[in-house]
Amino acid sequence: MARIEREWSTKMQNKNKTSKEADPSVIMEMNTAFWISRTLQVANELEIFTKLSGKCLALEDAAKAIEIPPRPAEMLLNACVALGLLEKENGCYKNSNLSEKYLVKDKPEYFGYMIAHGVQLSEYWSKLGEVVKNNKPIEHSAPFEDEETARMFTLAMHSGSTPTAKALVDFIPLPHTPIKLLDVGGGSGVISIKLAEKYPNISAVVFDTPNVCKVAQEFINQSPASNRIKTYAGDYTKELPKGFDVVILSNILHGKGVQNCISLLKKVYESLNQSGLVIILDFLLDDDKCGPVFPTLFALNMLIATPEGGTYSGAEIKQWLEDIGFNNIKKEPLIGNTSMVLGVKGKNDRNKNLF
Template identity: 30%
Template structure:
């Protein structure tokens, strides 16, 4: 009896396992809206860009208003503006009640001028790139940028952009300061350090650390303003220079290269690593972070899209994989290269390495 029962159970399990694959195949489906969603993705970005151009979010600071009221202020066509505002509401940027609009908490935080975390400069930057992306096919055919002056910005646009980068970097800087061991380090230099946010966050967590922001003079004018507002000009110094042309100096025991590789060619990146190697003392630490591709170069999507943006704007930029950058670091002499895992939603890949001692 027992043997018979076991055989029946075995047969049932076998029959079930045989049937499973066919059921899985029959359930394979595709989203019929995916092609449209991808093709029309720019619709949302242009709604945000246009609302930013019209200063909608700052106009709605601490108040609500109807489309007609806002249209009279801009000025704009009431019907056209109402259509735009409805779309912005559907995207979670505005709330609409009784035909009046108000900023959502998200818009108040990031899109209202004067907010401590204002990112209007980032929105304007991407808006300014829209026309160049329209010529992407030309960039693909020729392998050359479709703009004469990549990322060219006036003083006000530059200031807004650097502040936007600062607000975006705060959370990442705090995360890195917790993850990276700077104990025993005394002198850090951040190459193309922009607003100096990472330097400040590292110094806040490591009282014995001093830092230097190396960047173009016009950028450092804004950097001085930001670092000064945190009362840290005594620990974060500013060093003008062009990383493509100038030496980084010497005598540092830590060096940061952040979000700068994808706009350069492999040859330029190798030269950056060489100059970084020269700037560091023996046993000095190099820290790099960027939005890198995976080893197979199949994603992630954001890194791949950044690569396309560099094709449009730069003569040699691209998205690079973690392995490529690690190999180029090894090529100039860095050792003990390893990744630093970061939790989601950070989009960055981080690598640390070390300049060997003279005995090695």
């Protein structure tokens, strides 16, 4: 998606510079962009990449493996080759490196749950016209309403959060003194897990709903740092435990309106020890709110799914933090569409050199 966004942006800029007449080809590409997502989603549903893992199959054998007729198999497989998801050598199909790493079930970085979540999002987005006219989200089940729904949602978010967690661990050098970390709305706990695995001085708490905490515990149990990571089931909009040195909000603020964001950040401030560090990870808008492409579109996603949610600029979040009492506030790009805002509680600058 990020590559497509860059290509659209580059094409539009180049055409504006070199052509006296507007060229509708970019509009055509935008209009048919869902072809790409549906091709990926159907290939994932058929488990093509799992069934081709470690193999190179001729068309007839591949069609049998994925249990569809040869004619649609050839079209679908060729489309996957064109998209860089498969490779074709001497008439045989095999996974690309990308698919082998991220689209094969049971591999550590399997992304298929997020793709399956995208199918549900496609259904929601079909009602965008209705939503923008009425300024009301669509009616849908809360993702944490029952155990199975919470599990599938958490697995999907785990897929998306794993690269972010790895990037954060590489980016931010925490001190080697004892650190108590609170991961608010921590989902699968992947950020806490990655940080605790790197820093033996960290003890972490993953705070989320009871059904999500059950899934997080499964991931925690697989970690060598499991003895230093706990779950805390509750409602973070009502209370947060206190006495922490670092509090993380990863993809939390976009689900809330401005006043609820500020209210939560005040709770974070009270949760932190003096000189404690808040780390906010989210899809941040430019200050004029007209880009980048993904955060602007994700704002519409929140319009569809939540009563008040949206995406915010780094400048907006910085102002909220300053008004609450945070200092040494910085905005930094992290990975892909994710940026972060960091701030220190109080005027002590002990943590300012971390970023």
